Amino acid sequence: MTDILKKEIITLAESKEILEKVKPDDMDQIQRWTYDYVAKFAKNDPKTAREMVSRLVEECELKEEEAVEVINISPSSLEELRAFTFGWKKLILTETLQKMLNIIKTPNES
Numbered sequence: 001m002t003d004i005l006k007k008e009i010i011t012l013a014e015s016k017e018i019l020e021k022v023k024p025d026d027m028d029q030i031q032r033w034t035y036d037y038v039a040k041f042a043k044n045d046p047k048t049a050r051e052m053v054s055r056l057v058e059e060c061e062l063k064e065e066e067a068v069e070v071i072n073i074s075p076s077s078l079e080e081l082r083a084f085t086f087g088w089k090k091l092i093l094t095e096t097l098q099k100m101l102n103i104i105k106t107p108n109e110s
Helices: 012-019 029-041 046-060 064-073 078-088 094-104
Strands: none
Touching (some): 012 029, 012 046, 012 064, 046 064, 046 094, 078 094
């Protein structure tokens, strides 16, 4: 059994980066499933994902957990983002939602 050294909220891209350091033959079944999932759904490189999380926390006053959720989902429209954030049970102004969308757009879409 491995001891937990540190607990940290990370994006899918960061999870993928960590799992890529493990040889596939050394992964257990859950690690392989997790790697397959993050390889398919991580939409950014780890550095960009972390920078976007920081910007969402600073500029949009999100909690780090919320910012990571937004980056992992990467909604592409205001309606999709609004539907996603509705579950947080806090009012987010349309201008803040628009700012969030601008932050999560990939460089190719800007």
